[in-house]
Amino acid sequence: MLKSMSISEDHLISLITSSTAKPHLRQIHAVLLRTSLIKSSDIFHHFLSRLALSLVPRDINYSRRVFSHRTNPTLSHCNTMIRAFSLSETPSQGFLLFSSLRRKTFPPANPLSSSFALKCCIKSRDLTGGLQIHGKIFRDGFLSDSLLLTTLMDFYSTFENSNDACKVFDEIPERDTVSYNVLMSCFLRNKRTRDVLYHFDNMIKNGSVNKPDGVTCLRALQACSSLGALDFGKQVHAFIDENGLGGALNLSNTLVSMYSRCGDMDKAYEVFGEMRERNVVSWTAMISGLAMNGFGREAIEAFEEMLKCGVSPEEQTLTGLLSACSHSGLVDEGMMFFERLKSGEFNKMKPNLHHYGCVVDLLGRARLLEKAYSLVESMEMKPDSTIWRTLLGACRVQGNVELGERVISRLIELKAEEAGDYVLLLNTYSSAGRWEKVTELRSLMKEKRIHTKPGCSAIEVEQGKVHEFIVDDVSHPRKEEIYKMLEEINQQLKIAGYVAETASELHNIESEEEKGRALTYHSEKLAIAFGILVTPPGTTIRVTKNLRTCVDCHNFAKFVSRVYDRVVIVRDRSRFHHFKDGFCSCNEFW
């Protein structure tokens, strides 16, 4: 009798651990109840794990029922259930279960329980609950459990508290690659991109312990993307290849995106071309990259190629495609894709806020402002501040004061107005020649204590040597040479037909007010002049700017590219401009 029981027990366990489908598990459940084998703690554990964690699709309610029928659950049973809650749509239930451990018939918690409960708090965005758990971890003396502390770091990182996340990191007794990765994710989430690169560097230098893995490289690449750090990105790329991590699809996709966001489309194409397989994310990265760099035709070609390959687009793919059309002034094409999107041609997908944003931008650039406005009014979802801001940008380009005022009042209604919005309105007034309005708005801004961000441009001349400039910067050690260079450039450009047009653009309010200076120099002009000064002829000049570039500087760069025979690549707040032979890849100004 006993012997036959034990055979069926083994048999049952192997049945349990190999099943993931609900009907299958229901049958097993029936057998367990009938034979009373459910009372065995071990079998119950296997069954619950399967049901709660491996069932596809998951059924948290079924798991909860099974768990609540257990009379004396062990800690493993409870932990499995807490983990299941952390993965479910009702993560707060997991925290409740954790809180009741040691009470009632439950055993006291161990580090694993705390770790799963923290995950519940992360998912349900329960800050107080997580802080309670941290206190309990401290009282329980679990502060030496590396796995638990790594999860705790992730908790602080989710609540944008990178300082406390770092403190926890310092306490971890045995840091492994995963703890480093969580730290890097934390920095990335909290905009501390330079810290990501610093740690990546350290991990390489430290040798064999905590060697970067695929995830580490992914994070480093994302940091390079947001910094525009092309050289560092290339180093990470080299590391990936040297360590045989290159085959991973997600890494290749991130590489394509990184090169695009650093303005190196040749390298982006190269990586994309060498990929063994490409999914919709790869195509989306490529299309968005081309869009951001002003290669609208190529983006459309890539989209069509993708359809030919039988890959279905996602929402982000259409976002990239539509933004490609707007950046390159391809109005008819853009509207055609938008119509196709609305008709449900792409998997019955409907336009989202991003899509509308692109189309508003597209119409705005095509001087179809009223059409853009009525499109916003006709949207089935509530327009967000960004949509209004896009429209405001279009008003600025055309000097449409009346609509501009309407739009800013919508932004004020939403309580979402920013300093940049007032600058846009200010420039709308000035390009329409409404100087009395300019003065009025300026004093209003002073009253409201609205401070604008000064324009700032950076240029990397030697490896890793970055020089930063602000408007009319006089702090650079070589300022005299730079200003002399600028004067010379201005003269050369004038001969070639360049006419300075500085009156309509008021980036920096403070400096505009202190009159008396004949000419002000936006930061990108200073950076470009410095680039010409210190790099050998023919070198590509790469400049990164924190704001949008203005008409005059755009024009200036076009002329520089022809007169000095240089490729000039300017990275805007939102995109790239590739200047060559007097032309720019974009169609932003005319």
Next chain:
DNA sequence: CTAGGGTTAG
């Protein structure tokens, strides 16, 4: 039961 993870308007 063993942490972390691809693309995304302006």
